[in-house]
Amino acid sequence: MKYKLIIGLEIHLQLATASKMFCDCPNISLEEKPNINICSVCLGQPGALPILNEKALEMILKLGLALNGQIQRKFYFERKNYFYPDLPKGYQISQKKVPIIKNAEIDLGEKQVKIIEIHLEEDTGKIYHQDDGVNLDFNRAGVPLIEIVSAPEIETARQAKEYCEEIQAIARTLGISEANMEKGEMRCEVNVSLNSGERVEIKNLNSFRAVERSIEYEIKRQTKVLEEGGFVFLETRGWDEKNNKTISQRKKEESGDYRYFPEPDLPVFEIDDDLLKKIKKLLPELPSEKRKKLTNQYGFSQLYAKILSREDKILKFVEETMEILKSKMVEITEGDDVVDEEKMSKKVGDWIINKLFGMETTMSNKFYEKIKASDFADFMFLVLSRRIFSNQMAENILKKMYKTGETAEEVLNDESMQKTDDCDQIKKTVELVLENYPEVVVDYKKGKKSVIKYLLGQAMFATHGKVEPKKLEKMILKYLEE
Ligand SMILES: [Zn+2]
Incomplete structure (x- = not known):
């Protein structure tokens, strides 16, 4: 490609707290009835005072610690002032000068993506353009959000998609957000620019696929504009899923004047050591750490590690299998050579991903509920050491193990599976x-x-x-x- 591509992402996550960010209203933004989870605080009525939800703070700290970010031990909130019908207060409580987290990092395996900052802010209400006019629903107003701003160093559309998928997996692992894109619990905005044009922001992305495809489209569109001697303007474009293209929504002035100033109704907050220690202790293993275990300890490829670490029970099954096989490795030979770990993990991955996942669709149990890891390891040993010499036979044996819970040896001893010398x-x-x-x-x-x-x-x-x-x-x- 002739132009250098620059992609940055801004991701909003709705936090899964019980109540809103600054009041006691339940945090349920998609109620059937409009305007039932509202109060004087989230509607910004005069005299109503916000109180910070500690759970929201804990959640952003969890994310910051998990991603090795710098925690700002003293922070405050600011008012972002603008007028829009879905913003009942006329301002949004957000953070600008002192985001709680700075300089974090996301590990995609083949690429580390820098995170410039992560901050807390409150959500707006929702506008519905309906036949009877414009309707406003404030159930969502004041719901806690985390905004994650990446450095503009993502290199491809695919990487952008993987980055979003990773954030979803992390949010779920940490239990801070369900992060369903189609429910609006996770919202991605993509900035795409080619080095000789201005930045274009893409909105209205409702799926990971849309993230990838909209970027691919923008690269083509912007390249064409530049090739024809035109200019790419700073603007916001929406993704039109049906027609598979982006559409200009509004030309943007350089960062609108929001007249940020410190929120006078909230104090300056300080984060103490005890809180950080407590949160650190409770941090679960991250998706990237799980993948690393599979690649570093057992020689799995990045792709297989990603697939096999998605579910904890499968990960455990794989780890147990590999431990047993490793202890038997010297006995597994191919010609005169001992089978190496990479080959072994490739085969194990093949059998789980290509066969067991497939068989699962016709069974009522998950494969790991019927087949013990130790039995699967024995099966793999028989396959790798070529005591089961045909794929067809191996597949039949595995199927039977899955159906009946028998071991590979037991299945092999069944008469119907006996080698025939007739x-x-x-x-x-x-x-x-x-x-x-x-x-x-x-x-x-x-x-x-x-x-x-x-x-x-x-x-x-x-x-x-x-x-x-x-x-x-x-x-x-x-x-x-x-
Ligand atoms: Zn409220």
């Missing part, structure tokens, strides 16, 4: 396969020796993987060379 039956099967594919046999006889693999595959399928491939191949060759 020569007559093998002969018959081979004959049948060759009869079914006369044209392939002709190809072979004409000198296309590689088709033997195809015939072998068919024969293995027909014998349900119960016959050793080498034996089968020998027999097929015998017939073909006759």
Whole structure:
């Protein structure tokens, strides 16, 4: 690409507190009835005084500590003054000069994204343009929000999407927000610019896919404008999901004059050591730490680590499996070499992601509820050491383990799964396969020796993987060379 791409994101998270940020109203912004969770404080009636919800403070500190941010031990709130019908007070309580968290960081595995700041602010109400006019609902007014501002160093549309997904996963892990985009609990605004144009802000993004696609669209649009000798103006554009493009909403003046000043009704706050210690102690393991365990300790790829660490129970299953397999590693050989960890984790990941996840859709239990990690490890040992030599057979065994809770050995000892040495039956099967594919046999006889693999595959399928491939191949060759 000719131009340098600069992407920054501003993300708002609705905090999952019981009450609003500065009053006792319940924090339920999507009520069926409008204007039932309101009071004189969140409507900003004269004389009503705000009191900071300590839970909201704890939540932003949790996030700040989890992301290695600098905590501003002394902070205050400011009023952001502007007029809009969804803002009953005529100002929003926010933070500008002293955001509670500065210089944090998000670990995406292949990329670290810097966070410039994270601050607290209150949400606005909602405007509904309806047939009977404009309706206002203030249930959401005063709901606590966290705003997370990234440094403009995200490099691709895909990375922007991954960044948003990561914030959602972190918010859920920390229990500070449900962060559902479609419910408005998480809102993303994207700033996209090419180095010779101005910044364009994209709004109205209701899904991770929309984040990625809107950026891809903007890159194309802005490149075209610049190529044609035009200018890219500072503006806000909305994402039009239906038509798959951004639409100009308003040309923006340089950061509007909000006449910020310190909120006189709230004190300067100080955060003490005890509170920080208490929060630190309760911090759960972050998604990035879980992924790192899988990549660093067991050799999983970034992609597999991401998929396998999404659910704690699956993560535990994988860890237990890998511990057992690692202890048996010297016994697993491929040719003369011991199978290395990377190969092992690749195979384990393949079987869980490609097979077990697939089987799950037709079962009433999760796979880890029916198969013990130790049994799965034994199964993987049999596969890796080639004691189960065909994929078909392995899959049948795993299916049965899933259905019945039996171990791999138990399933193998079932009569129906026994290896067969019945020569007559093998002969018959081979004959049948060759009869079914006369044209392939002709190809072979004409000198296309590689088709033997195809015939072998068919024969293995027909014998349900119960016959050793080498034996089968020998027999097929015998017939073909006759
Ligand atoms: Zn209220």
